[in-house]
Amino acid sequence: MPHQKHVMPLPPSQLCLALQEHKKPLGMITFGNISFICARPTMACARLLVMSFLWNGVLGAQKDYTLTALEIVTAQEGLCVLIQCEFTTEKPWSAGSPRGYWYFQGATQYSPAVASNDGDKAIRADTRGRFKLVGDVTRRDCSLRIDDVRRWDEGSYYFRYEHSPYSSIKYSYAQFSLRLTVVDLWDQPEISLPRGVMVEGETVTVECTAPGRCSGTAPGITWRPESPFVYHQSSRNTDNADGTRTYRSTIEFTGSRDQNNKRLSCSVYFPAVGASSHRSVWLNIEYPPAAPVIIMYEAEGGKQTPTACSMEMLEGFDYTLVCTVDSNPISKLTWKKSENILEGSVSSSNTLQLTLHNVTSSDDGDYYCVATNKHGSNSSFINAHVEYPPRTPHINAEDATGINLNVTNPHWSGKQENVSNKMIKEGQTLNMHCSVDSSPLASLTWIKGGETKLEKGDITNLTLRLSNVTSKDEGQYWCIAKNKHGLANSSVFISVLEIESPNQPRVAIIGGVVASLVVLAGVCFLAWMMYCRRTKNASIESSDNMEAVGDSTVIYSNINKTPKGLKTENNPCTDASTMDDKEDLYENFRRDIFQYSSIHFSRAKPGSQPIPVPEETLYSEVKVH
Numbered sequence: 001m002p003h004q005k006h007v008m009p010l011p012p013s014q015l016c017l018a019l020q021e022h023k024k025p026l027g028m029i030t031f032g033n034i035s036f037i038c039a040r041p042t043m044a045c046a047r048l049l050v051m052s053f054l055w056n057g058v059l060g061a062q063k064d065y066t067l068t069a070l071e072i073v074t075a076q077e078g079l080c081v082l083i084q085c086e087f088t089t090e091k092p093w094s095a096g097s098p099r100g101y102w103y104f105q106g107a108t109q110y111s112p113a114v115a116s117n118d119g120d121k122a123i124r125a126d127t128r129g130r131f132k133l134v135g136d137v138t139r140r141d142c143s144l145r146i147d148d149v150r151r152w153d154e155g156s157y158y159f160r161y162e163h164s165p166y167s168s169i170k171y172s173y174a175q176f177s178l179r180l181t182v183v184d185l186w187d188q189p190e191i192s193l194p195r196g197v198m199v200e201g202e203t204v205t206v207e208c209t210a211p212g213r214c215s216g217t218a219p220g221i222t223w224r225p226e227s228p229f230v231y232h233q234s235s236r237n238t239d240n241a242d243g244t245r246t247y248r249s250t251i252e253f254t255g256s257r258d259q260n261n262k263r264l265s266c267s268v269y270f271p272a273v274g275a276s277s278h279r280s281v282w283l284n285i286e287y288p289p290a291a292p293v294i295i296m297y298e299a300e301g302g303k304q305t306p307t308a309c310s311m312e313m314l315e316g317f318d319y320t321l322v323c324t325v326d327s328n329p330i331s332k333l334t335w336k337k338s339e340n341i342l343e344g345s346v347s348s349s350n351t352l353q354l355t356l357h358n359v360t361s362s363d364d365g366d367y368y369c370v371a372t373n374k375h376g377s378n379s380s381f382i383n384a385h386v387e388y389p390p391r392t393p394h395i396n397a398e399d400a401t402g403i404n405l406n407v408t409n410p411h412w413s414g415k416q417e418n419v420s421n422k423m424i425k426e427g428q429t430l431n432m433h434c435s436v437d438s439s440p441l442a443s444l445t446w447i448k449g450g451e452t453k454l455e456k457g458d459i460t461n462l463t464l465r466l467s468n469v470t471s472k473d474e475g476q477y478w479c480i481a482k483n484k485h486g487l488a489n490s491s492v493f494i495s496v497l498e499i500e501s502p503n504q505p506r507v508a509i510i511g512g513v514v515a516s517l518v519v520l521a522g523v524c525f526l527a528w529m530m531y532c533r534r535t536k537n538a539s540i541e542s543s544d545n546m547e548a549v550g551d552s553t554v555i556y557s558n559i560n561k562t563p564k565g566l567k568t569e570n571n572p573c574t575d576a577s578t579m580d581d582k583e584d585l586y587e588n589f590r591r592d593i594f595q596y597s598s599i600h601f602s603r604a605k606p607g608s609q610p611i612p613v614p615e616e617t618l619y620s621e622v623k624v625h
Helices: 012-020 043-056 059-064 504-536 543-548 576-580
Strands: 003-005 027-031 034-038 066-069 072-076 081-083 086-088 099-104 131-133 144-146 155-162 170-183 190-192 203-209 220-225 232-235 248-254 263-270 275-282 293-298 310-314 319-324 332-337 340-346 351-356 365-373 376-387 394-399 419-425 430-435 443-448 452-457 461-466 475-483 486-497 595-601 618-624
Touching: 066 170, 072 081, 099 131, 190 275, 203 263, 220 248, 293 376, 319 332, 319 365, 332 351, 340 351, 394 419, 394 486, 430 443, 430 475, 430 486, 443 461
Parallel strands: 072 170, 310 376, 419 486, 595 618
Antiparallel strands: 027 034, 066 086, 081 144, 099 155, 131 144, 155 170, 190 203, 203 248, 220 263, 232 248, 263 275, 293 319, 319 351, 332 340, 332 365, 365 376, 394 430, 430 461, 443 452, 443 475, 475 486
């Protein structure tokens, strides 16, 4: 609250008493701006003082001279201060030209003033232009404004009023002095943010107002964003009704997520005193979710960031997928596999995790993390690939025509695991296909006898081709599959069957048939000759002669009837009555004429000739192997 001081005039008796109390031989007594020097504090001196006061019109009017202002005023270095001040005087007898003066305490009316509305008055160099008597003295307003407050401005000041140069109404309000205290600059600029929500992509306007309402040296206003961005800066200063000025700076920029939760500072520098002040605010820019980031944690706590939207998991282990998204406000996060929602929640940290236990190949697939807030949505996915060691390889053996070889070697025990047995004929082409299920792809190798590497390749199927198979190709073949997680193997035993040339059996059969026909023709010819001989000698020979041929009895007969369709009249050696009675074509072969005939077909080799038939045989036998 303003502190008011009122001074009551002293009667002459009290004034003299005061003088008498002055014990020094030479005394100086000051009243207001008037100083008196008395050799002795006597009544004469007192009367002289009274006469002087009356001459200057002060003493009789003291009851009309008052000043109202703050006793102590505090100002910040570099800013400005406005000291409100009102005063009263004796009622003037004429209009005059009122003038006001502000002085340092202790200065006389003849000293340079710190401020005045009197254009002819000398002003101190260190206050010129900074100290201004802004009050209307004619209205008894003695208000003082100080711009660019400096440390050496600190001190006491008093006001003096003069109605006119030649008026008796003049008064120095020394007893109403005020004290100015200068402190460090502590006021901060004010930063005004938009009232609405700041959204990414929209124009944002921010204003910074310098502290103090001053008209002195213009301060410099600068912006310092924590995260650099492009902005347009402009000044918007306002002149106030009291003659002061408000300094403002405005920037415009496009909101971005990079600015969110970043400090924006406004600094104000006062060049007159080298002081500065600043204030910072945190920007709150809202934006839709960015693409979520997915990280995988293994059961042992290892961390794996997916590369190229894929990751590897080892069969049988546990894994945790963690989805993190950048958005403002926070997003609702959802885990999906294909179109199936696996897990969803809203997290204050924009993070959601999904745990996969004891993964198998069925856990292969694309996992999506979907983030949604009021400004939009976004998603990311990873392809989870479950890896495992090779399964047991599958072996398929085919001949050149693609027919599977399923004949089992009867000599193979079949007791060894992952071993099968196939049989192929000599000279054929053998194709053995080995396929395996593994992740990642396995390295396949064909080995015979555990030593020779026949074929090798990093593929899921590997074919071993053997052309024109011989007995040397017989043996056990192994297909070995190996990847970084392990290995597996299977084997097949190939038996080679030795066979004759395809033309050799045919030649042997034809040769046997021809030989049989020759033998049969010879038998028929001999039988005919014998039969004709018997007919010719029938009348000469007797039954005794017949009994004499004891060794001419039939030993083999395999024809007992006339073949169907056979005409007997063409056979001159045939008795019609005998054929009608269905008798044998021949009988009673003599052992000394025909005993044995044999045709043998056994592994005839190509190009060999049929076995020749003897001219006379006792027995005929055909054997085919």
